[in-house]
Amino acid sequence: MNLYPAIDLKDGACVRLLRGDMDKATVFNNDPGAQAGEFVAAGCHWVHIVDLNGAFAGEPVNGGAVDSILSAVGDKAKTQLGGGIRTMKTVDYWLNKGITRVILGTVALRNPDFVKQACAKWPGRIAVGIDARDGYVAVEGWAETSEVTALELAQKFEDCGVTAIIFTDIDRDGAMGGPNIESTVALASAISTPVIVSGGVSSLDDLIDVAKHTDAGIDGAISGRALYDGRIDLAEAIKALS
Template sequence: MNLYPAIDLKDGACVRLLRGDMDKATVFNNDPGSQAAEFVAKGCHWVHVVDLNGAFAGEPVNGAAVDSILAAVGDNAKVQLGGGIRNMETVDYWLNKGVHRVILGTVALRNPDLVKEACAKWPGRIAVGIDARNGFVAVEGWAETSEITALELAQKFEDCGVSAIIFTDIDRDGAMGGPNIDSTVALARAISTPVIASGGVSSLEDLLAIKAQADAGIDGAISGRALYDGRIDLAKAIAALA
């Protein structure tokens, strides 16, 4: 099972938000490249990057920071990137630049045909980010909640080659209260696409609880704040999940 350390970018810095609130951001590192290098040095195979400003703006904003992460990671790990990727031109731009996998979130709800087109053009390199509040999909940087459930949206992409569904329970994100394992497992069992758990992962015990459900179709877990504040030792967590 993979552990995806998270780098959330706001105004060029690595931050963590509380339940997606941009006004409740804690800055952990002003040098995203060095943060990515630290994660790789400790053994991670992936780095999960989100352009938070881009998610609200609807277009990439922290491009320079992403470039620094790609340069720092090189061929030593893979980068998956989301936030503000709303058209094929942006998908092409980042995948050609060295991002291994792009995450389509808001556009997956607004324009599911674009997801299918991207999957056909870039096999194995497109993920869908589904962020849910009380079970319903939230978009535009979590500022809007739709009337479609996470499962309904995930089912739209069952046959088009999406490499992973990244499922985030917004109410758990950054709150250090543990992930919503029941909802994550229920989603994973209902679809064939691998699911990556996100939101609230705050201890090694949380990671092991997710790993115990791997046979449901869970590929891995994303963690952010707990890695920055030392609640999870990255090297030990990677070893435990291997």
């Protein structure tokens, strides 16, 4: 199972939010490139990047920080990037820049056909981020909750080439209360697209619990705060999961 260490970018710094609240951001590192370098040195195969400002603005904001991450990572790990990616021009820009795959979130709800067009243009390089509050999809940087369930949205992208669904339980995000394994497994079992768990991973035991469900379609888990505050040792976790 893959472990995706997270770099969430706000105003150029690596931060973690509590349940998606931009006013409750903790800065962990002012140098995103250096942080990515630490993750790579620990042996990660992926780095998960979110442009938080971009998610609210609807367009990339932390481009310089992403560039520094790409420079630090080089060819030593793969990268996935979400936040404010809502046009084909932006998709093209980041994938041509060297991002391994982009994550489409708000636009996936607003315009599912766009996701399918992006998948056709960039096979194997498009993921969909589904962030849910009480089971319903939240968009615009989690500021707005829709009337569409996570499963309903995920089913729209079956067989169109989406490489992964990144499922975040917003109420668990940054709260260190453990991931919502039950809901994630239920989602993964109902679709054919691999699912990545996000939100609430707080210990190596959490990761091991998630790894028990790979047969249900769980591809991996994203962890942020627990890595920054030392609850999870990245090198130890990668070794345990491999």
